[in-house]
Amino acid sequence: MLFFEGSEKKIEVVLQPGQPSLRQLEREYWQQVVAKANATILSSVHNEECDAYLLSESSLFVWEDRFLMLTCGTTTLMDAVVSFLEQFPADSLAMLSYQRKNEYQSHLQKSSFEQDVTALQQQIEGVGYQLGYLDGHHNYIYHLDRPYQPREDDATLELLMYHINGDTAQYLRSDNQTLEGIRQRLNWEALLPGFLLDDFLFEPFGYSMNAIKGDRYATMHITPQENSSYVSFETNLEGEAAALVLNALLKTLQPDSYDLISFNQQLQLDHQPGIICVDQATQPLSCGYTMRFSHYLKPPSAERSADRLSL
């Protein structure tokens, strides 16, 4: 079994007003931050508001006063965060949040969430939560414990999909896939109109995509491996525009199980028939966001057999 840990670690930082622009830091600066996490920059796109870097393991988005970095696999994102905080210490920050979800194979990770937080606590004082049961899907967050007032349009959605099915899932695992073929099947042109797109196809498979339009972003990472498939989609799109994309992805990728995590946004998804919600939690955070977590799944309609392991 070819295993890759798709589950992301995520850091989001907003600077205090009066700090230098993060976009004016050299590309070399971000290269070095990304390298601390054991990732590299593959490509980038830029518009008037945002620099979007596609990484060997996920993504980095940089705005004037904030940045967002997602990394997967066995990356060491906290090392990148600690390195960033050496240059931008606690009193230059307006908001910091660090998120990590339960992994498929947490014993293969180089650090645990607890260890990450211990490193972070050398620099900032924060609060941590677990949303979702420990024995099921759950999401950890640790954030700077300091009042912050997010802008009205500062809302985030994370859709984390497991065990994808159907034609597109098959295509994503096939030998003959192309970037063009994936873009068409995921229908970016219709779902992200006017967005500047940057995407990458990994060998033997795996797909990453960044898209930006003004200060809006979308990012997707696909680990299609049978038995451990995982697809994450994240955006700060809101309302109808967000619902359009998320519902289309659920329909196209047909995940057996998925989590919806949101910050300052409540979205009703069009769940496919048979899908039920098995866990949910809501938590107002002192950093100004209300975080919501829901875990959905499709109970099996027929008896399944075991997966024989390649040992």
Place this chain on the structure above:
Amino acid sequence: MLFFEGSEKKIEVVLQPGQPSLRQLEREYWQQVVAKANATILSSVHNEECDAYLLSESSLFVWEDRFLMLTCGTTTLMDAVVSFLEQFPADSLAMLSYQRKNEYQSHLQKSSFEQDVTALQQQIEGVGYQLGYLDGHHNYIYHLDRPYQPREDDATLELLMYHINGDTAQYLRSDNQTLEGIRQRLNWEALLPGFLLDDFLFEPFGYSMNAIKGDRYATMHITPQENSSYVSFETNLEGEAAALVLNALLKTLQPDSYDLISFNQQLQLDHQPGIICVDQATQPLSCGYTMRFSHYLKPPSAERSADRLSL
């Protein structure tokens, strides 16, 4: 948060006919096997068929031609198995199976299932399976790949309960619990009539129980900690007698989530209202058992809040 990993590792071995009796090995022998797993013998009960040892971390049952050992926490059961196999190599075995379930915090374990199997493969040739989705509850098994014909009354049930609720759960977490109080609440006298009982109360809490009657056994291990509570019950009782105990435990402990794993036995549980089956798998094994796995849970009826972490 006081965390203890209740999830067990389990080894079951049956010797070929003609091998020396395992019961005639000295207690010192088993003490040394148990020590390899980083556990100790706390107490024991004996009848004409079986020696049942209560361990600092779970249980060991020894019959004439077979033994069964369960250990939890961060024990190294595979080290005990490897030590046993030095004295009883592959050609003395009729059956061997090693089971491990997904852990709450697998990164705290001293070895992974894959590493355990690698150690085992130095001694035996086997086959491995995963029952249940990788992103949900699942159970791993690796067994000797050799035809074996279990006796007709050789059937096993494992009921693994998470997030227990209600009065008994409260009592198990309280300061004023006693062995007698736990026995009464779990109603052993009615559920396991005629069984010889051996149980132990850990500090600050935690309860272990072994019970034997003829060649039948039952064992239970309770880790009551709020937010990570876990209770396992295992028995080779069959039919009505088994159903009586399992249904009573579900009613008393009110777990939000549980797995039923069975070998050569199919049992219909009386699920409490609101409980649904979210995964199931059936696998005939070449060692003569049909293994069944089901994961049940109760979707939340109200919105839950997050668990604040003690970091």
